[in-house]
Every structure is written in C-alpha cells, then in structure tokens.
Amino acid sequence: MEKNFDTIISGGRVIDPANKIDRKLDVGIKDNKIAAIQNSLADKNSKVIDAKGKLVIPGMIDTHAHVFEHVSGRFGLNPDLVGVQSGVTTVIDQGGPSCMTFPGFRNFISNPAKTNVLAFISIYTVGGLEGHYYPYLYGPGGIDVKACAKAASANTDIVKGIKAHAEPGGISRWGLETLELAKEASREAGIPVYIHLGELWPTEGGIDVDMDARLPEIVALIEEGDILAHPFTRHPGGFVNKEGKLHPIVNEAIDKGVLIDIGHGSHFSFDMARAVLDANVLPTTVGADMHGYNTHVPAEAGTPDEHPDDEMHLFAGQAQFSMCHAMTELMALGVAMEDTIPMVSSKCAEMIGMAHELGTLGIGRTADISVLHDETGEWTLKDNSNVEVKTTRRLRPAFCLRQGEYFEADASILPV
Numbered sequence: 001m002e003k004n005f006d007t008i009i010s011g012g013r014v015i016d017p018a019n020k021i022d023r024k025l026d027v028g029i030k031d032n033k034i035a036a037i038q039n040s041l042a043d044k045n046s047k048v049i050d051a052k053g054k055l056v057i058p059g060m061i062d063t064h065a066h067v068f069e070h071v072s073g074r075f076g077l078n079p080d081l082v083g084v085q086s087g088v089t090t091v092i093d094q095g096g097p098s099c100m101t102f103p104g105f106r107n108f109i110s111n112p113a114k115t116n117v118l119a120f121i122s123i124y125t126v127g128g129l130e131g132h133y134y135p136y137l138y139g140p141g142g143i144d145v146k147a148c149a150k151a152a153s154a155n156t157d158i159v160k161g162i163k164a165h166a167e168p169g170g171i172s173r174w175g176l177e178t179l180e181l182a183k184e185a186s187r188e189a190g191i192p193v194y195i196h197l198g199e200l201w202p203t204e205g206g207i208d209v210d211m212d213a214r215l216p217e218i219v220a221l222i223e224e225g226d227i228l229a230h231p232f233t234r235h236p237g238g239f240v241n242k243e244g245k246l247h248p249i250v251n252e253a254i255d256k257g258v259l260i261d262i263g264h265g266s267h268f269s270f271d272m273a274r275a276v277l278d279a280n281v282l283p284t285t286v287g288a289d290m291h292g293y294n295t296h297v298p299a300e301a302g303t304p305d306e307h308p309d310d311e312m313h314l315f316a317g318q319a320q321f322s323m324c325h326a327m328t329e330l331m332a333l334g335v336a337m338e339d340t341i342p343m344v345s346s347k348c349a350e351m352i353g354m355a356h357e358l359g360t361l362g363i364g365r366t367a368d369i370s371v372l373h374d375e376t377g378e379w380t381l382k383d384n385s386n387v388e389v390k391t392t393r394r395l396r397p398a399f400c401l402r403q404g405e406y407f408e409a410d411a412s413i414l415p416v
C-alpha cells in the first residue's frame with residue numbers, strides 16, 4: 001500500500017528557530033527528507049515514533065569536537081559516539097586534521113561515519129595531536145600557510161574553517177605570529193579562523209603574559225565571521241579580566257561581527273560563565289568540546305600517560321558528558337531553553353556557511369532531526385573548579401534521525 005511517509009515523529013514540541021516554529025506538531029519523513037510538518041499526520045502505513053513530552057529540534061551541530069580517532073592519540077573520540085549516538089547529527093572536528101593528514105581524516109573518519117563529520121583544519125602542519133601536548137610542534141616554524149590554504153580549498157565539502165590558538169603559553173614563545181599566519185591562510189581560503197583562548201601550555205620560563213593587554217591585539221587581528229572560543233575558561237586568557245569582569249573589548253569584537261563558541265570542554269567555569277552572561281553577552285554557539293580526557297572511554301595506548309587536560313577524576317565526578325548537558329548548564333545559569341536551541345542548530349549552520357543545508361527543519365531538507373527529553377527534577381551540576389549550581393530542568397538526548405536513519409541516544413559517555 002502506498003504510504004505518505006516512511007516515518008512520522010508524532011506529538012512532540014517542535015522548535016525550529018530559523019522558521020520561527022515552536023508548538024506541538026507532527027513531522028513526516030519521506031525518502032530521507034522532511035516531507036511535512038503539520039498538526040496531525042495520520043498515516044497508518046507509516047512508522048510512527050511517539051515524541052509526546054519531548055523536544056523535536058533540527059539535528060544538533062556540535063561546533064567543537066575531537067574525533068580524529070586513532071590518530072590524535074587518546075584525545076580523539078569515535079565520531080559516532082560524540083555524534084549520532086549522543087543525539088548529535090553533525091560534528092565539527094576542531095583542528096585535528098592538517099594539510100598533511102587530511103586525506104586520512106576524510107577516508108578513515110568522515111566517510112565511514114554515520115554522523116555528518118566536518119572539520120576546521122589545523123593551521124599547524126602536524127595537526128592537533130594529543131590535545132596539542134608538545135608545544136614545540138605548534139610554533140610558526142610548524143606552519144605552512146600555503147599548504148594549509150591549499151588543503152582547505154581542495155576539501156571545501158568538509159573543511160569549514162581553520163583552527164588556531166591565542167593563549168599565554170604560545171604568546172610567551174611566539175607572540176601572536178601563529179594567529180597572524182592562521183589569518184593569512186583563512187583569507188586565502190576564504191573561511192573563518194577559530195581561536196582557542198585560555199591557557200593551554202605553561203608559559204616559557206614561567207613569564208607572566210598579561211592577557212588583558214593582549215586580548216585587544218587578538219581582536220584587532222580578526223574579522224567578521226571569525227570565532228573566539230572558550231569565553232568561560234577557568235584558565236587565564238578568557239573573556240573575564242583580572243577584575244573578574246567582562247573584558248570591554250568583547251563588545252567591540254561582537255560589534256564587528258566576531259562570533260563566540262563556548263567550547264565547553266574540561267575548563268568550563270560556572271563563575272566565569274556567570275560574569276560573562278551577567279554582562280549580557282550570550283555566545284553564538286555551544287560546542288561541547290568533548291575529547292578523550294574529559295570523557296571516560298577505553299584508553300588506547302598513547303603518549304603521554306598523563307595530560308594537563310586529564311580531568312576524568314574531576315569531571316562532574318563522572319567523566320561523562322554531552323551537548324545536552326552543556327545546554328542544561330546554560331539553562332541552570334538562567335539562559336532560556338528556547339535560546340539554547342539556535343546555539344546548537346541554526347546559528348551553528350550560519351557559522352559554517354551551511355544555513356542552506358543544515359540547522360533547520362524546512363520542508364524538503366535532509367531529515368537531520370534531534371529529539372530530546374525535557375525533564376524536571378532536582379539536580380546539582382558541578383564544574384571542574386568544584387563550583388556547584390542547582391537546577392530543576394534537564395535536557396537529555398532521546399534519539400536522532402541522520403538523513404532519515406534512526407539512532408538511539410545510547411552512547412556510553414552520556415551522563416546518567
């Protein structure tokens with residue numbers, strides 16, 4: 001018998017910020033595309049998935065992931081573990097692959113994954129090995145601007161930007177030269193640069209780098225569409241100055257069109273987040289920044305044995321994490337649930353120049369859909385500085401459709 005839809009997601013609260021939809025609706029999927037969004041799609045021949053009480057949103061996009069598995073050491077997670085098995089349909093690797101290793105990323109990671117895997121290519125020739133553990137690999141001498149821009153331009157289907165750093169350890173060694181080179185490659189390839197803020201490496205000789213003085217220099221180097229990451233870092237060099245207030249240059253950066261990705265990771269601080277949010281700065285996108293040091297996955301032998309980002313003993317006491325958990329934390333700090341949805345969908349798609357393909361539930365679009373539990377109860381959230389925040393509402397992934405294919409949210413790294 002002819003059926004109108006292959007699948008109907010029925011009775012959920014559909015939130016599609018790009019199309020200004022927020023109400024109870026059914027979503028019909030046919031031939032892996034969104035075919036209808038209506039009050040009630042009765043079709044007894046279709047597979048019906050009950051989403052009553054759940055949120056039905058555009059397939060979530062994680063703007064900051066580390067999924068160069070088996071190559072970037074313990075750092076790189078399985079793309080589907082972070083992706084479809086965690087309710088996320090698109091993940092963007094931040095700086096794993098490089099001009100040298102990109103073909104490996106395409107063929108061994110992006111192609112076989114069920115998740116849509118994109119990347120910001122590393123400005124460094126070696127790429128982001130072991131969470132950039134060895135600083136001497138990441139100076140100007142380890143950068144080939146032409147090769148990076150060439151690799152980016154030859155792989156525009158996957159490469160959406162360039163990953164770089166501007167943090168005290170690097171600045172103590174090389175000033176801002178690596179960021180200048182990243183901008184050169186970004187201009188040549190016509191894609192944005194994504195800048196890690198917050199101390200990553202110890203400074204050379206323990207010298208003090210005044211990040212309050214350097215942040216305006218960083219902002220002066222970048223332009224509209226570039227992305228500042230880790231505003232809420234508990235390490236020196238984020239958005240909060242020495243006085244504990246939002247650095248005034250941040251509003252100038254926003255005014256000139258610079259975007260902000262939370263890049264949660266292991267250094268997210270509730271106190272820093274509060275200082276930034278209280279100053280009326282809401283980041284553009286969430287970006288979970290999950291990696292093998294802030295989640296508990298079976299360890300492959302790698303180098304080194306210990307890593308400064310190794311927070312498993314601290315991480316919310318459980319070393320389990322997800323995009324939804326990052327959204328829950330924002331909500332606990334007073335951000336409306338409705339405001340977190342574009343931060344994991346439409347705004348992410350805009351950031352990577354893919355709003356025409358990703359980030360909404362428009363009719364005729366590829367059926368990338370995330371369905372979330374929206375729960376009430378009492379929970380205590382904890383960051384890695386042991387600051388606790390109480391919440392009464394929690395989001396948790398239930399399942400997703402990626403190109404119409406169903407995936408249960410059953411990743412081992414999901415908080416329970």
Ligand SMILES: [Zn+2]
Pocket residue numbers: 064065066094263265289
């Ligand atoms: Zn990261």
